[in-house]
Amino acid sequence: MPNNLILKSALSAALFMTMPVLALSQEMTVAPAPNGITIPKDYKTWQPLGVSHRSDKDSLRIILANPIAMKAATAGKTNPWPDGSMFAKLAWKDSTHPNFAAATVPGELSHVEFMLRDSKKFANTNGWGYARWLGMEQKPYGNGADFAQECSSCHLQAKETGYVFTHKAPLP
Amino acid sequence: MPNNLILKSALSAALFMTMPVLALSQEMTVAPAPNGITIPKDYKTWQPLGVSHRSDKDSLRIILANPIAMKAATAGKTNPWPDGSMFAKLAWKDSTHPNFAAATVPGELSHVEFMLRDSKKFANTNGWGYARWLGMEQKPYGNGADFAQECSSCHLQAKETGYVFTHKAPLP
Numbered sequence: 001m002p003n004n005l006i007l008k009s010a011l012s013a014a015l016f017m018t019m020p021v022l023a024l025s026q027e028m029t030v031a032p033a034p035n036g037i038t039i040p041k042d043y044k045t046w047q048p049l050g051v052s053h054r055s056d057k058d059s060l061r062i063i064l065a066n067p068i069a070m071k072a073a074t075a076g077k078t079n080p081w082p083d084g085s086m087f088a089k090l091a092w093k094d095s096t097h098p099n100f101a102a103a104t105v106p107g108e109l110s111h112v113e114f115m116l117r118d119s120k121k122f123a124n125t126n127g128w129g130y131a132r133w134l135g136m137e138q139k140p141y142g143n144g145a146d147f148a149q150e151c152s153s154c155h156l157q158a159k160e161t162g163y164v165f166t167h168k169a170p171l172p
Numbered sequence: 173m174p175n176n177l178i179l180k181s182a183l184s185a186a187l188f189m190t191m192p193v194l195a196l197s198q199e200m201t202v203a204p205a206p207n208g209i210t211i212p213k214d215y216k217t218w219q220p221l222g223v224s225h226r227s228d229k230d231s232l233r234i235i236l237a238n239p240i241a242m243k244a245a246t247a248g249k250t251n252p253w254p255d256g257s258m259f260a261k262l263a264w265k266d267s268t269h270p271n272f273a274a275a276t277v278p279g280e281l282s283h284v285e286f287m288l289r290d291s292k293k294f295a296n297t298n299g300w301g302y303a304r305w306l307g308m309e310q311k312p313y314g315n316g317a318d319f320a321q322e323c324s325s326c327h328l329q330a331k332e333t334g335y336v337f338t339h340k341a342p343l344p
Contacts, residue, residue, distance in 0.1 A: 030344075044219055044343075048262075051234050053225050056274035060223050062234060062341075092223075092341055099329050099337065102228035106341035136344055157271050165271065169234075169264055169278035171216075172202075172308055 030138045033131035035145045037116065039138075040066070043088040049073060050169040053104070057091075060106055063166040064088040069117075079162040080127060085117035087164065109136050115164065125152035126163050202310045205303035207317045209288065211310075212238070215260040221245060222338040225276070229263075232278055235338045236260040241289075251334040252299060257289035259336065281308050287336065297324035298335050 032038045046064035053060055065073060069085035072078050095107030113132035116122070122129040130151035132141035142148070155163045204210045218236035225232055237245060241257035244250050267279030285304035288294070294301040302323035304313035314320070327335045 047216055048220055048234050048236070050278055051223050051232050051264075052269070053232065053276040054274055055276065060225065062220050062223050064220070090220075090341070090343060097224070097337065099332075102226055103337070104225040104227065105339065106222055109342045109344075112343070136342060138344055160271075165269065165275070167277065169262070170281045170308060171262065171284070172281075172310055 030133060031140050033133070033140045034142045034147050035129065035131065037114065037129050037131035039112070039131075039133065040086055040088070040114065040116075043086075043114070046070075046086070046088060048169070049087065050166040052166070053094075054091075057110075058094040059091050059110055060094060060104065061089055061091045064090070073168040078164065079160070080119065081117050081162045081164065083117050083119055085115075087115045087166070089113045089115075089166075111135065111141065112138070113141075125149065126155070126159075128152065128155070128163055130155075202305060203312050205305070205312045206314045206319050207301065207303065209286065209301050209303035211284070211303075211305065212258055212260070212286065212288075215258075215286070218242075218258070218260060220341070221259065222341040224338070225266075226263075229282075230266040231263050231282055232266060232276065233261055233263045236262070245340040250336065251332070252291065253289050253334045253336065255289050255291055257287075259287045259338070261285045261287075261338075283307065283313065284310070285313075297321065298327070298331075300324065300327070300335055 030039055043064060046066045047070050048062055049065040049070065050063045051061065052063070064087065066086040068082055069087060072082050072085060090112050091110040092106030093108045093110050094104050097103035097105045111132050111134045116129040117127060118129060119127040125148050130148040133139060134141055155165070158165045161167070202211055215236060218238045219242050220234055221237040221242065222235045223233065224235070236259065238258040240254055241259060244254050244257060262284050263282040264278030265280045265282050266276050269275035269277045283304050283306045288301040289299060290301060291299040297320050302320040305311060306313055330337045333339065
C-alpha cells in the first residue's frame with residue numbers, strides 16, 4: 001500500500017471515529033438575534049450544568065454548558081469565565097405529568113437562550129453576548145441590536161459568579 | 173517516513189481527535205448495584221431528554237438518554253424501547269438560589285439512577301434493568317439482587333409509554 005493510501009485510510013478512520021459527534025450538529029434555518037448572534041449548532045451535545053424551577057414564571061429549565069464552560073466550572077475558574085464559554089438555557093412552561101400528579105414536567109417550550117463569552121466583542125454587556133429564541137418557531141427575541149442590555153442588567157445580580165446565575169449541580 | 177511511522181502518526185491523530193469524547197468518561201471506583209449493574213461510564217455525555225420537579229420529594233431531576241434511546245424518542249418508537257436504550261436520572265434536593273429567591277435549584281445530590289433496556293436479560297422486570305446510587309458517595313441502593321422489583325412495580329404506571337415516565341421535552 002503506498003504511503004498516501006495508508007494515510008488516506010487512517011484519516012478516513014479518524015473521520016469515521018468523530019462522525020457520531022459531528023452528526024449531532026443540526027441543520028437549522030433560524031433567524032439570527034437582533035445583535036447578530038446565531039444558535040450554536042452543536043448546543044444539544046453540551047452537558048447539563050444545572051436545572052432550575054422558576055416559581056415566578058411557572059417554568060422548568062435545563063442549563064447546558066459547552067466544554068470550555070464545563071471545564072472552567074469543574075475547576076472553579078469562573079470569575080471571569082474564559083472566552084469561548086457558552087451556555088444554553090432551555091425553558092418550558094410547567095405541566096403536570098399525566099400519570100404522576102406530584103411531578104411537574106416540561107409543557108410548552110417557552111424559549112431557548114444563550115450566553116456567549118467574548119470579553120472584547122461583548123465588552124458593553126460585561127463580556128457576555130446574550131440571545132433568545134421564543135417557542136418551537138424560534139422567533140428571535142428583542143428589538144434592536146442593544147436589546148441585550150436588558151439581559152445584562154438582570155445578570156448584574158450574579159456579578160460575584162461571573163454574571164452567570166447557574167452554579168454547577170453537584171455530581172461525582 | 174516509513175509506512176509504519178505514517179500509520180502511527182495518523183492513528184495518533186485519530187486518537188487525539190477522539191480524546192475530548194474519551195476524556196469525558198470518568199474513572200470511578202463505585203460498587204455495583206446488588207443486581208450487578210454498574211454505572212455506565214459515559215452517561216455524562218448523554219443528552220437531556222427531560223427535567224422534572226417532584227413536589228412529594230422536594231427534588232429536581234434531569235433525565236439523560238443515551239443515543240439509542242434519544243433516537244427512539246425522537247422517532248416516537250418507544251413501545252417497546254429498543255434494546256440498548258439507557259436513561260440516567262440525576263436527582264437533587266431542592267435549594268433556593270442565593271441571589272434569586274424565585275428560583276429553585278439543585279442542593280445536595282440525592283441520587284443517580286439508571287434504566288437499561290435488555291428485553292431478555294431483564295425479562296422479569298419488563299425488560300428494564302434498574303440501579304440507583306445514593307449521594308456523592310454513590311452508595312448502591314437496595315438489598316438483594318431482586319431489589320429492582322420495587323422500581324419495576326412503580327414503573328407499571330408508565331406501561332403505556334414503555335415503562336418510562338419521561339416524555340421527550342419539546343425542542344426544535
